[in-house]
Amino acid sequence: MLPGRSWTDRRIENILGNLLRAGVFLSALVVSIGGVIYLLRYGHSPVDFRVFRGEPADLRDVRGIIGDTMALQGRGIIQLGLLLLIATPVCRVAFSIFGFAQERDRMYVVFTVIVFSILLYSLLGSA
Amino acid sequence: MTVLEFSLLVCACSLIAGLVGALTGLGGGVVLVPVLSLFFKVDIRYAIGASLVSVIATSSGAAAAYVKEGFSNIRIGMFLEIATTLGALLGATLATHVSTHAIAMVFGVVLLFSAYFARKPRSLAERAVPPDPLATRLRLNGSFPDVDGERTYNVQHVPAGWSLMFGAGALSGLLGIGSGAMKVVAMDQAMRIPFKVSTTTSNFMIGVTAAASAGVYLSRGYIDPGLVMPVMLGVLAGSLLGARILVRMHTRWLRLGFAMVIALLAIEMLYNGLSGRI
DSSP states (O other): OOTTOSOOHHHHHHHHHHHHHHHHHHHHHHHHHHHHHHHHHHTTSBOOOSSOOOOOGGGTSHHHHHHHHHTTOHHHHHHHHHHHHHHHHHHHHHHHHHHHHHTTOHHHHHHHHHHHHHHHHHHHHHO | OBHHHHHHHHHHHHHHHHHHHHHHTSOTHHHHHHIIIIISOOOHHHHHHHHHHHHHHHHHHHHHHHHHTTOSOHHHHHHHHHHHHHHHHHHHHHTTTSOHHHHHHHHHHHHHHHHHHHTSOOOHHHHOOOOOHHHHHTTOOEEEEETTEEEEEOOOOHHHHHHHHHHHHHHHHHHSSOHHHHHHHIIIIISOOOHHHHHHHHHHHHHHHHHHHHHHHHHTTOOOHHHHHHHHHHHHHHHHHHHHHHHHSOHHHHHHHHHHHHHHHHHHHHHHHHHTOO
Protein backbone atom coordinates (compact mmCIF):
# COMPACT_ATOMS: atom_id res chain seq x y z
CA MET A 1 0.00 0.00 0.00
CA LEU A 2 1.26 3.51 -0.81
CA PRO A 3 2.28 5.67 2.15
CA GLY A 4 -0.40 8.18 3.06
CA ARG A 5 -3.11 6.01 1.52
CA SER A 6 -3.37 3.70 4.51
CA TRP A 7 -6.36 4.04 6.81
CA THR A 8 -5.70 6.26 9.79
CA ASP A 9 -8.02 8.11 12.19
CA ARG A 10 -7.04 11.30 10.37
CA ARG A 11 -8.26 9.97 7.02
CA ILE A 12 -11.52 8.67 8.53
CA GLU A 13 -12.10 12.09 10.12
CA ASN A 14 -11.58 13.77 6.77
CA ILE A 15 -14.03 11.51 4.94
CA LEU A 16 -16.56 11.78 7.80
CA GLY A 17 -16.30 15.57 7.62
CA ASN A 18 -16.91 15.55 3.87
CA LEU A 19 -19.81 13.13 4.25
CA LEU A 20 -21.50 15.33 6.86
CA ARG A 21 -20.92 18.44 4.74
CA ALA A 22 -22.39 16.78 1.62
CA GLY A 23 -25.44 15.57 3.56
CA VAL A 24 -26.04 18.99 5.06
CA PHE A 25 -25.70 20.88 1.77
CA LEU A 26 -27.87 18.43 -0.16
CA SER A 27 -30.67 18.60 2.43
CA ALA A 28 -30.42 22.40 2.62
CA LEU A 29 -30.67 22.60 -1.18
CA VAL A 30 -33.77 20.37 -1.31
CA VAL A 31 -35.41 22.27 1.57
CA SER A 32 -34.69 25.60 -0.18
CA ILE A 33 -36.33 24.41 -3.40
CA GLY A 34 -39.36 23.18 -1.47
CA GLY A 35 -39.35 26.39 0.57
CA VAL A 36 -39.51 28.61 -2.52
CA ILE A 37 -42.47 26.65 -3.93
CA TYR A 38 -44.17 26.72 -0.51
CA LEU A 39 -43.64 30.47 -0.05
CA LEU A 40 -44.81 31.28 -3.60
CA ARG A 41 -48.05 29.49 -2.91
CA TYR A 42 -48.70 30.26 0.78
CA GLY A 43 -46.37 33.23 1.51
CA HIS A 44 -49.24 35.68 2.05
CA SER A 45 -51.58 33.38 3.94
CA PRO A 46 -51.88 33.90 7.70
CA VAL A 47 -49.75 31.59 9.84
CA ASP A 48 -51.07 29.51 12.71
CA PHE A 49 -49.14 27.02 14.82
CA ARG A 50 -51.00 27.81 18.06
CA VAL A 51 -53.21 24.78 17.89
CA PHE A 52 -51.75 21.33 17.41
CA ARG A 53 -53.53 19.49 14.62
CA GLY A 54 -50.85 16.97 13.71
CA GLU A 55 -49.54 16.64 10.18
CA PRO A 56 -51.66 15.07 7.43
CA ALA A 57 -50.86 11.40 6.83
CA ASP A 58 -48.93 12.05 3.61
CA LEU A 59 -46.33 14.18 5.46
CA ARG A 60 -45.73 11.57 8.16
CA ASP A 61 -44.05 8.70 6.33
CA VAL A 62 -41.48 8.12 3.62
CA ARG A 63 -43.91 6.86 0.98
CA GLY A 64 -46.27 9.82 1.37
CA ILE A 65 -43.39 12.31 1.30
CA ILE A 66 -42.00 10.84 -1.93
CA GLY A 67 -45.49 10.92 -3.48
CA ASP A 68 -45.87 14.62 -2.60
CA THR A 69 -42.41 15.37 -3.94
CA MET A 70 -43.29 13.76 -7.29
CA ALA A 71 -46.37 16.01 -7.39
CA LEU A 72 -44.00 18.99 -6.85
CA GLN A 73 -45.70 20.00 -3.62
CA GLY A 74 -43.57 22.46 -1.65
CA ARG A 75 -44.41 20.96 1.74
CA GLY A 76 -43.58 17.45 0.52
CA ILE A 77 -40.21 18.57 -0.90
CA ILE A 78 -39.31 20.22 2.43
CA GLN A 79 -40.04 16.95 4.25
CA LEU A 80 -37.85 15.11 1.71
CA GLY A 81 -34.99 17.48 2.64
CA LEU A 82 -35.71 16.64 6.29
CA LEU A 83 -35.42 12.91 5.55
CA LEU A 84 -32.02 13.57 3.94
CA LEU A 85 -30.98 15.49 7.06
CA ILE A 86 -32.05 12.59 9.30
CA ALA A 87 -30.17 10.16 7.04
CA THR A 88 -26.91 12.13 7.38
CA PRO A 89 -25.91 11.00 10.92
CA VAL A 90 -27.15 7.47 10.11
CA CYS A 91 -24.76 7.35 7.12
CA ARG A 92 -22.03 8.78 9.33
CA VAL A 93 -22.35 5.82 11.73
CA ALA A 94 -22.55 3.33 8.84
CA PHE A 95 -19.38 4.73 7.28
CA SER A 96 -17.58 4.57 10.66
CA ILE A 97 -18.10 0.78 10.70
CA PHE A 98 -16.34 0.59 7.33
CA GLY A 99 -13.57 2.98 8.40
CA PHE A 100 -12.74 1.12 11.63
CA ALA A 101 -12.83 -2.18 9.70
CA GLN A 102 -10.25 -0.77 7.28
CA GLU A 103 -8.09 0.21 10.27
CA ARG A 104 -8.49 -3.38 11.53
CA ASP A 105 -9.72 -2.01 14.84
CA ARG A 106 -12.05 -4.83 15.90
CA MET A 107 -13.07 -3.29 19.19
CA TYR A 108 -14.40 -0.16 17.51
CA VAL A 109 -16.09 -2.10 14.71
CA VAL A 110 -18.06 -3.89 17.44
CA PHE A 111 -18.85 -0.61 19.25
CA THR A 112 -20.05 1.03 16.04
CA VAL A 113 -22.15 -1.97 14.99
CA ILE A 114 -23.89 -1.84 18.39
CA VAL A 115 -24.68 1.86 17.96
CA PHE A 116 -25.85 1.34 14.38
CA SER A 117 -28.17 -1.54 15.41
CA ILE A 118 -29.75 0.49 18.23
CA LEU A 119 -30.16 3.44 15.85
CA LEU A 120 -31.87 1.32 13.18
CA TYR A 121 -34.00 -0.39 15.81
CA SER A 122 -35.37 2.90 17.12
CA LEU A 123 -35.79 4.42 13.64
CA LEU A 124 -37.56 1.45 12.06
CA GLY A 125 -39.40 0.38 15.20
CA SER A 126 -41.26 3.69 15.21
CA ALA A 127 -42.09 3.89 11.51
CA MET B 1 -48.52 37.43 10.67
CA THR B 2 -48.17 36.02 7.16
CA VAL B 3 -46.27 32.84 6.36
CA LEU B 4 -43.47 34.86 4.72
CA GLU B 5 -42.95 37.14 7.74
CA PHE B 6 -43.12 34.20 10.13
CA SER B 7 -40.56 32.21 8.08
CA LEU B 8 -38.09 35.12 8.00
CA LEU B 9 -38.39 35.80 11.75
CA VAL B 10 -38.08 32.13 12.69
CA CYS B 11 -35.09 31.81 10.34
CA ALA B 12 -33.33 34.72 12.09
CA CYS B 13 -33.96 33.23 15.56
CA SER B 14 -32.80 29.82 14.31
CA LEU B 15 -29.54 31.36 13.15
CA ILE B 16 -28.85 32.45 16.74
CA ALA B 17 -29.99 29.05 18.02
CA GLY B 18 -27.55 27.29 15.67
CA LEU B 19 -24.73 29.61 16.69
CA VAL B 20 -25.29 29.05 20.43
CA GLY B 21 -25.84 25.32 19.86
CA ALA B 22 -22.59 24.89 17.95
CA LEU B 23 -20.54 26.89 20.49
CA THR B 24 -21.90 25.09 23.56
CA GLY B 25 -22.35 21.55 22.19
CA LEU B 26 -25.99 21.62 23.30
CA GLY B 27 -27.76 21.74 19.93
CA GLY B 28 -30.19 24.47 18.90
CA GLY B 29 -33.15 23.24 20.95
CA VAL B 30 -32.11 25.06 24.13
CA VAL B 31 -32.85 28.40 22.47
CA LEU B 32 -35.50 27.35 20.01
CA VAL B 33 -38.11 25.65 22.23
CA PRO B 34 -38.66 28.64 24.56
CA VAL B 35 -38.50 31.16 21.68
CA LEU B 36 -41.02 29.27 19.53
CA SER B 37 -43.42 28.47 22.34
CA LEU B 38 -43.27 31.75 24.29
CA PHE B 39 -42.65 34.37 21.59
CA PHE B 40 -44.26 32.82 18.51
CA LYS B 41 -46.98 30.98 20.51
CA VAL B 42 -46.25 27.74 18.66
CA ASP B 43 -47.82 24.65 20.26
CA ILE B 44 -45.23 22.85 22.42
CA ARG B 45 -45.45 19.67 20.30
CA TYR B 46 -44.59 21.52 17.08
CA ALA B 47 -41.84 23.34 18.99
CA ILE B 48 -40.34 20.04 20.19
CA GLY B 49 -40.50 18.66 16.64
CA ALA B 50 -38.71 21.76 15.34
CA SER B 51 -36.17 21.51 18.15
CA LEU B 52 -35.34 17.95 17.12
CA VAL B 53 -34.73 19.15 13.55
CA SER B 54 -32.50 21.93 14.87
CA VAL B 55 -30.42 19.48 16.93
CA ILE B 56 -29.71 17.26 13.90
CA ALA B 57 -28.90 20.32 11.78
CA THR B 58 -26.55 21.90 14.36
CA SER B 59 -24.83 18.59 14.95
CA SER B 60 -24.14 17.72 11.31
CA GLY B 61 -23.47 21.32 10.24
CA ALA B 62 -20.85 22.06 12.89
CA ALA B 63 -19.44 18.53 13.15
CA ALA B 64 -18.26 18.64 9.53
CA ALA B 65 -15.79 21.36 10.56
CA TYR B 66 -15.04 20.06 14.08
CA VAL B 67 -14.20 16.55 12.89
CA LYS B 68 -11.97 17.72 10.04
CA GLU B 69 -10.05 20.13 12.23
CA GLY B 70 -9.45 17.51 14.91
CA PHE B 71 -11.59 18.86 17.75
CA SER B 72 -14.21 16.10 18.04
CA ASN B 73 -12.76 12.79 19.21
CA ILE B 74 -14.58 10.18 17.10
CA ARG B 75 -13.51 7.30 19.36
CA ILE B 76 -14.82 8.96 22.51
CA GLY B 77 -17.98 9.77 20.52
CA MET B 78 -18.58 6.22 19.26
CA PHE B 79 -17.74 4.61 22.61
CA LEU B 80 -20.10 6.88 24.54
CA GLU B 81 -22.86 6.66 21.93
CA ILE B 82 -23.41 3.05 23.04
CA ALA B 83 -24.33 4.46 26.45
CA THR B 84 -26.51 7.30 25.17
CA THR B 85 -28.48 5.24 22.64
CA LEU B 86 -29.09 2.41 25.15
CA GLY B 87 -30.09 5.01 27.74
CA ALA B 88 -32.47 6.67 25.28
CA LEU B 89 -34.19 3.33 24.61
CA LEU B 90 -34.65 2.80 28.35
CA GLY B 91 -35.87 6.38 28.84
CA ALA B 92 -38.46 6.09 26.08
CA THR B 93 -39.89 2.89 27.62
CA LEU B 94 -39.93 4.41 31.10
CA ALA B 95 -41.54 7.67 29.94
CA THR B 96 -45.08 6.38 30.36
CA HIS B 97 -44.45 4.96 33.86
CA VAL B 98 -42.66 7.72 35.75
CA SER B 99 -43.40 11.30 36.72
CA THR B 100 -41.55 13.50 34.26
CA HIS B 101 -42.28 16.65 36.36
CA ALA B 102 -40.14 15.30 39.18
CA ILE B 103 -37.37 14.28 36.76
CA ALA B 104 -37.40 17.70 35.10
CA MET B 105 -36.98 19.37 38.51
CA VAL B 106 -34.15 17.06 39.64
CA PHE B 107 -32.47 17.67 36.28
CA GLY B 108 -32.88 21.43 36.80
CA VAL B 109 -31.11 21.27 40.17
CA VAL B 110 -28.31 19.11 38.69
CA LEU B 111 -27.86 21.66 35.90
CA LEU B 112 -27.56 24.55 38.38
CA PHE B 113 -24.68 22.75 40.12
CA SER B 114 -23.11 21.91 36.77
CA ALA B 115 -23.26 25.55 35.71
CA TYR B 116 -21.41 26.47 38.91
CA PHE B 117 -18.63 23.90 38.39
CA ALA B 118 -18.27 24.27 34.62
CA ARG B 119 -17.79 28.05 34.66
CA LYS B 120 -14.08 28.01 35.62
CA PRO B 121 -11.19 26.61 33.52
CA ARG B 122 -8.98 23.94 35.10
CA SER B 123 -5.48 24.92 36.27
CA LEU B 124 -2.37 23.56 34.54
CA ALA B 125 -1.74 21.27 37.53
CA GLU B 126 -5.26 19.85 37.26
CA ARG B 127 -4.71 19.19 33.54
CA ALA B 128 -1.48 17.21 33.99
CA VAL B 129 -2.87 13.77 34.80
CA PRO B 130 -1.24 10.41 33.99
CA PRO B 131 -2.98 8.15 31.41
CA ASP B 132 -5.71 5.93 32.80
CA PRO B 133 -5.19 2.23 31.87
CA LEU B 134 -8.80 1.68 30.75
CA ALA B 135 -8.85 4.87 28.65
CA THR B 136 -5.57 3.79 27.04
CA ARG B 137 -6.94 0.33 26.20
CA LEU B 138 -10.01 1.96 24.65
CA ARG B 139 -7.74 4.38 22.73
CA LEU B 140 -9.66 7.41 24.02
CA ASN B 141 -6.70 9.72 24.67
CA GLY B 142 -5.96 12.26 21.97
CA SER B 143 -4.95 15.78 21.06
CA PHE B 144 -6.59 18.89 19.62
CA PRO B 145 -5.50 22.25 18.17
CA ASP B 146 -5.78 24.70 21.10
CA VAL B 147 -5.46 28.47 20.50
CA ASP B 148 -1.75 28.32 21.43
CA GLY B 149 -0.84 25.05 19.68
CA GLU B 150 -1.61 21.32 19.71
CA ARG B 151 -2.51 19.99 23.17
CA THR B 152 -2.67 16.33 24.24
CA TYR B 153 -5.01 15.01 26.92
CA ASN B 154 -5.59 11.88 28.98
CA VAL B 155 -9.16 10.77 29.59
CA GLN B 156 -10.05 9.86 33.22
CA HIS B 157 -12.83 7.99 35.07
CA VAL B 158 -14.22 6.07 32.09
CA PRO B 159 -16.84 4.00 34.01
CA ALA B 160 -18.26 7.09 35.74
CA GLY B 161 -18.41 8.98 32.43
CA TRP B 162 -20.07 6.06 30.68
CA SER B 163 -22.72 5.80 33.41
CA LEU B 164 -23.45 9.53 33.27
CA MET B 165 -23.80 9.22 29.49
CA PHE B 166 -26.29 6.42 29.99
CA GLY B 167 -28.19 8.80 32.28
CA ALA B 168 -27.99 11.55 29.65
CA GLY B 169 -29.47 9.19 27.06
CA ALA B 170 -32.26 8.15 29.45
CA LEU B 171 -33.06 11.84 30.06
CA SER B 172 -33.34 12.54 26.35
CA GLY B 173 -35.71 9.58 26.01
CA LEU B 174 -37.75 10.79 29.00
CA LEU B 175 -37.86 14.56 28.49
CA GLY B 176 -37.04 14.93 24.80
CA ILE B 177 -34.65 17.83 25.46
CA GLY B 178 -31.60 18.86 27.41
CA SER B 179 -29.41 15.79 27.09
CA GLY B 180 -26.59 17.77 25.41
CA ALA B 181 -25.92 19.55 28.70
CA MET B 182 -25.44 16.26 30.57
CA LYS B 183 -23.13 15.01 27.83
CA VAL B 184 -20.82 18.02 28.03
CA VAL B 185 -20.81 17.91 31.85
CA ALA B 186 -20.05 14.15 31.90
CA MET B 187 -17.07 14.58 29.56
CA ASP B 188 -15.80 17.82 31.06
CA GLN B 189 -16.30 17.22 34.80
CA ALA B 190 -16.15 13.42 35.17
CA MET B 191 -13.85 12.33 32.37
CA ARG B 192 -11.67 15.46 32.57
CA ILE B 193 -11.69 15.94 28.81
CA PRO B 194 -10.66 19.46 27.63
CA PHE B 195 -13.67 21.75 27.30
CA LYS B 196 -13.47 22.29 23.53
CA VAL B 197 -13.16 18.54 22.94
CA SER B 198 -16.12 17.93 25.28
CA THR B 199 -18.44 20.41 23.56
CA THR B 200 -17.46 19.45 20.00
CA THR B 201 -17.69 15.73 20.75
CA SER B 202 -21.09 16.29 22.37
CA ASN B 203 -22.08 18.22 19.25
CA PHE B 204 -20.90 15.26 17.14
CA MET B 205 -22.97 12.82 19.22
CA ILE B 206 -26.30 14.64 19.65
CA GLY B 207 -27.21 14.24 15.97
CA VAL B 208 -27.28 10.45 16.31
CA THR B 209 -29.44 10.52 19.45
CA ALA B 210 -31.83 12.99 17.80
CA ALA B 211 -31.97 11.03 14.52
CA ALA B 212 -32.92 7.91 16.50
CA SER B 213 -36.04 9.59 17.86
CA ALA B 214 -36.88 11.54 14.68
CA GLY B 215 -38.94 8.64 13.32
CA VAL B 216 -41.28 8.70 16.32
CA TYR B 217 -41.89 12.45 16.09
CA LEU B 218 -42.38 12.35 12.32
CA SER B 219 -44.95 9.57 12.50
CA ARG B 220 -46.80 11.32 15.35
CA GLY B 221 -47.15 14.40 13.13
CA TYR B 222 -45.03 16.75 15.29
CA ILE B 223 -42.82 17.89 12.41
CA ASP B 224 -44.37 20.58 10.21
CA PRO B 225 -42.67 21.61 6.93
CA GLY B 226 -43.62 25.26 7.51
CA LEU B 227 -41.37 25.18 10.61
CA VAL B 228 -38.76 22.75 9.25
CA MET B 229 -37.85 25.08 6.38
CA PRO B 230 -36.90 28.27 8.32
CA VAL B 231 -35.52 26.35 11.30
CA MET B 232 -33.26 24.07 9.27
CA LEU B 233 -31.86 26.76 6.98
CA GLY B 234 -31.32 29.23 9.84
CA VAL B 235 -29.77 26.69 12.19
CA LEU B 236 -27.42 25.36 9.51
CA ALA B 237 -26.12 28.86 8.72
CA GLY B 238 -25.72 29.59 12.45
CA SER B 239 -23.89 26.34 13.16
CA LEU B 240 -21.42 26.88 10.32
CA LEU B 241 -20.72 30.36 11.71
CA GLY B 242 -20.40 29.00 15.26
CA ALA B 243 -17.88 26.39 14.15
CA ARG B 244 -15.65 29.12 12.71
CA ILE B 245 -15.86 31.18 15.91
CA LEU B 246 -15.11 28.28 18.30
CA VAL B 247 -11.74 27.60 16.69
CA ARG B 248 -10.43 31.04 17.64
CA MET B 249 -12.23 31.52 20.93
CA HIS B 250 -10.52 31.12 24.33
CA THR B 251 -11.92 28.35 26.52
CA ARG B 252 -12.53 30.78 29.40
CA TRP B 253 -15.25 32.59 27.42
CA LEU B 254 -16.74 29.40 26.05
CA ARG B 255 -17.06 28.06 29.61
CA LEU B 256 -18.69 31.24 30.83
CA GLY B 257 -21.19 31.22 27.97
CA PHE B 258 -21.90 27.52 28.52
CA ALA B 259 -22.48 28.07 32.26
CA MET B 260 -24.93 30.89 31.52
CA VAL B 261 -26.86 28.87 28.94
CA ILE B 262 -27.21 25.81 31.18
CA ALA B 263 -28.23 27.99 34.13
CA LEU B 264 -31.05 29.33 31.94
CA LEU B 265 -31.88 25.77 30.89
CA ALA B 266 -31.99 24.81 34.58
CA ILE B 267 -34.51 27.57 35.30
CA GLU B 268 -36.54 26.49 32.27
CA MET B 269 -36.55 22.88 33.54
CA LEU B 270 -37.57 23.91 37.07
CA TYR B 271 -40.33 26.13 35.67
CA ASN B 272 -41.60 23.41 33.32
CA GLY B 273 -41.48 20.84 36.10
CA LEU B 274 -43.36 23.04 38.57
CA SER B 275 -45.97 24.19 36.06
CA GLY B 276 -46.44 20.65 34.76
CA ARG B 277 -45.65 21.49 31.14
CA ILE B 278 -43.22 18.56 30.81
